[in-house]
Amino acid sequence: MAKLKITQVKSSIGSTKRQKATLEALGLTKLNNPVEHEATPQIVGMVNKLRHLISVEEVK
Template identity: 70%
Template sequence: MAKIKVTQVKSKIGATTRQKRTLEALGLKKLNNTVEHDDTPQIMGMVDKVKHLLSVEK
């Protein structure tokens, strides 16, 4: 299965509680933190909700 790298590039200060929880569910805790996930519809849906805070590489 394809992998994606997700990096948090903007602060979660000012984000809604739901967006903060989505970042935590993705495993992102700090700025410039990078995690690797499988390219599944569930993960891509989470990434889409907070795409303004992230950078995604395939």
């Protein structure tokens, strides 16, 4: 299974409560602070909902 490196690049100010909760669930607390997760269907769904706030890279 592939790993994803997820980095928050835009502020969550003005985002909905659900988007903020999803950021928290991914472990994103500060801007430009990357986290790594396995590319499970649940994580990929979260990433798709937040694609305007985050950047995603595949890690080998």
